[in-house]
Amino acid sequence: MTRFLINWLLAGFFLDRSRWFLWVPVLYAVGIGAYYSVLWHPSLYWCGLPVFLISLLFFRFVRQREGLLIPVLSLAIVTAGFSGAILRTEWVAAPILQKKSISMFTGIVVQKSAGQKSVRLTLAQPEFELASIPDLKTVRVSTRSDVQSLHPGDKISVKAVLLPPPPPAYPGGYDFQRDSYYKQIGAVGYTISRPEIQTRDAVSLRAQISSMSALLRDKINRYILKNSTETSAGFTMAIMTGDRSHMPKSQLEEMRNSGLAHLLAISGLHMGMIGGIIFFAVRLLLSALPILALNHPIKKWSAIVALIGICFYLAVSGMSISAVRAFLMISMVFLAICFDRTALSLRNLALAALLILVFLPETLLSASFQMSFAAVFCLIAGYERWGHLLILKSNQRGVLRRFTYYFLGIFLTSLIASFATAPFAIFHFGQFSVIGVAANLIAVPIMGFWVMPMILIAFCLMPFGLAAVPLELAGDGISMILFIAHYASGFTASVLKVGVLPISGLVVLILAFFWFFIWRHSVRFLALGAAPFILALVLIAERPSILFSQSGALFAINDQKYGTAASTFRSERFERERWTQLLGIQEFERLTNWKTPIFRCDGTGCVYLKNTKVITFLNNAHTIKTDCDRADILISRVPIPKGCRNPSTIVDKFSLWREGGHALYLDEKGNARLETVNSLRGDRPWVPLVYRKWLEVNR
Incomplete structure (x- = not known):
């Protein structure tokens, strides 16, 4: 039976030999992820050791056993990702300020x-x-x-x-x-x-x-502010120069809650629209001249002009990760046209991902990289299997049929992209938009047929100072999109807050996801076996019972019976908002209004009773001795002397200063587990020096 399964697996792998390259960026990313998961700083010597070991394996075993070729090559790619992250970290090393x-x-x-x-x-x-x-x-x-x-x-x-x-x-x-x-x-x-x-x-x-690139963006931004309305100026700047700082927070929140936030990031949608408009406009103009259309490759000429256009768009966009990824992908589309190759394919996407990871391995950890590649990967994989049916149906006679299938394509695209990015939205933000598919169905056509053509015309006329009219017309379309975002985000269930997804569940989900979509034969159904493990990892994921900020000015309690509450709303607003995402709640209650029998406060501090455990929050040094005698867990904004022996866990001013924010986990038996910001990061060059020195002393 075992031999049969092995032969079946090998047969599936070799039948999909053309798909092996798609695993290269995945394995390279595994190596990068391994680098960022360790709690120590690997030296440059680690770059040579994997090469030596793999060379030894290759020359000693692979020549004799061809079956080892794939495992050895896979190991080589993983270690290359690990080494690439080390080299990048050393390359960008620069001093960091350690104190105010x-x-x-x-x-x-x-x-x-x-x-x-x-x-x-x-x-x-x-x-x-x-x-x-x-x-x-x-x-x-x-x-x-x-x-x-x-x-x-x-x-x-x-x-x-x-x-x-x-x-x-x-x-x-x-x-x-x-x-x-x-x-x-x-x-x-x-x-x-x-x-x-x-x-x-x-x-x-x-x-x-x-400075030249930034100066160009600055000039464009100032022109936009001068010739656009206050409502649309921030949105226009976001899609023209990548600068979202002028958008009101309310607009950003509504775009995010309605599932339209991707319209603000210069990504594949914008780059594809700009490139596509240029390509088809140039090709239309050239085809109007029979002498050119019949004797020259005007399709390739149009692709080259479109490629130059998106190069300019990338230059003024601020070159964010989403913009660079989109540029690489769209440029490969136009290059494929020039060389008579398939324009959109998973191979091109894999090559674009590999290029970004080789030169910027840290982008693997960013929400922009993860969500953009997940969306594009799913779209290409989906349309690779079923897209030809949609194209055949839409090319049949009838304008109404074409428009119907166009909106059907937008609906399917939004649906696929929403499901593809949902796990990453949950992991990074603890929420995802439920109404996003419907909002995109209306907003994307407005963006494609109205806003982006006007933006392209504005780019062309701006050097002559004649872009005011297209910017005004683009602003009208933007106002409609903002209205859609405002209306959609107003629904009670427009955003589902579920709390942050554990990283272990996300990693298993991603690997199973790639396994299912990269392979094309029956071996891909093995990925379904990962579903119980993913579900188990999500269900057993813990939420912290107590969170404490580094300054000590803010702490929050998460009680399964009585809900969640925070100590103050006057300071640490950013931390409090991030905590709501972690716990999957709308907002904290005020601890001063928290009427529960297990929590009370006075002028010196607070006491919280949890599963026979006495947890005290100390604000000053007057009651240190009393709290040391009665508390099982002591959390203090002031230093605690070494003579305080009764508490099993002590967090004081120096602990917070050295280790950052704290999270305390309490189980039903009363057992406590403490995690800190810096203990999960370890001895890395971006971690404050005070913690790294403390690690050296306590090793």
């Missing part, structure tokens, strides 16, 4: 994002007056000063309050410090003086190139 500082400094503006209340400036090559600040490569600060005369490429001087990049809001949450590390942003903060221009000449070649 106030200093006068100079820097070159490389990016300017115009928000509604403040302007965010990204400054390169900063030089600080305060000697204790390290030589940071990039600083990002926000300012409320009038900086209309300030442009990318200017060297300015300003006084600012500088802070280390923010840590995750809870253990296992999105790592902003890691994201800043790979962007070489060593500090964030806000200005306390008006920025003064020193010179308008960028120093280095890299700064000049970056």
Whole structure:
């Protein structure tokens, strides 16, 4: 029986030999994921060891046993991903600010994002007056000063309050410090003086190139603000330059809750629309000239012009991950046309994914990368199997039939993309949009037939100062999309909040998903066997009973019987919002209004009774001795002396400062398990130095 199963598996693998390449980016991603899952910082020596071992295996065994070829090659790809992440981490290494500082400094503006209340400036090559600040490569600060005369490429001087990049809001949450590390942003903060221009000449070649791109985006943004309505300006900037900072928070929330947030990110939809409009417009014009249409490959010429057009669009988009991924995919479509190849295929998508992961391995962990590739992969896989039937039906006679199948295609596309991105939306945001399919069915045609053509015309006329009319027309279409988002998000069940999906369940789901869709023969049905494991991992996933922020100013209790409540609504708003996503709730109650017999507060702190455990929250040092005598678990905003021996778990001011936010898990028997932000990250270069030094001492 075992031999039969092995032969059946091998037969399926070799029948799908043409699909083997699709596993290359998957295996490479496994290696990258392995790098980010370890709790120590692998040195460069690890890059050579896998190569040595695989070479030894190859020359010793593979020559004699061909059956080992596939496992060895798979191992080689996994270790290549691991090594690639190491090399990328070392390549971008730069100093990081470790504590709050106030200093006068100079820097070159490389990016300017115009928000509604403040302007965010990204400054390169900063030089600080305060000697204790390290030589940071990039600083990002926000300012409320009038900086209309300030442009990318200017060297300015300003006084600012500088802070280390923010840590995750809870253990296992999105790592902003890691994201800043790979962007070489060593500090964030806000200005306390008006920025003064020193010179308008960028120093280095890299700064000049970056400044030229940012200056172009800044000019486009200023033109949009001048010639668009206040309602549509932020949306227009988002789809033209990738800058969403000018969109009101209410609009962003409504777009997200209605499932239309993907219309704001410059991704495959926008890049495909721009490229497609250029391609068909140029081909239509060339086909009007018989001498060209009959004697020259005008289809290939149109593809080349469209490729140049999306290159420009990428340059002004800010080159986000979604934009780069879309550019690679769409450019492969036009290159395939030039070389008489299949335009859309999983092989092209796999190549685009591999290119991004090789050069930017950290993007594997971003929601943008995961959701965009998941959506495109499912769409190509779905239409690869059943798309030809839809095309044959839509090409039959009758305008009404064509429009019917067009909207059917939009419906199926929205449905497939929604299901493909739902696990990632749950994992990153603890929610997904239920009404998104219906909203997309109306909004996407408006975007494709109205907004994007006007945006393309605006791009073409903007150098001549004649883009006001197309921007106004695009604004009318954008207003309709915003109305759809507002109406759809108003439904009570428009967004389903379920809490964050555990990473183990997501990984198993992704691998099973790839297994099912990459293979085309019966072997792919083995992926269905992963369903019970995925369900079990989701059902046994724990939610923290108590969450404590790094500052100690905010804590929250999650009780299965009495609900969830937070200690304050005055501060730590961002952390509180992230906690609601983790727990899958709309909002916390106020602990001051939480009428339960198991919780009480006074002027010195609070006491929470849970499964015979006494948990105290201490605000000051006056009752340390009393709490040390009665508490099983002690959480304190002040330092706790070493003589406090009764509590089995102690979290004090120094623990929070050193290890970041805490999450406490309590089971039905009263057993406690503590997780911290930094204990789940380990000794990594983006983790604060104080924790890494503490690890060295306590090893």
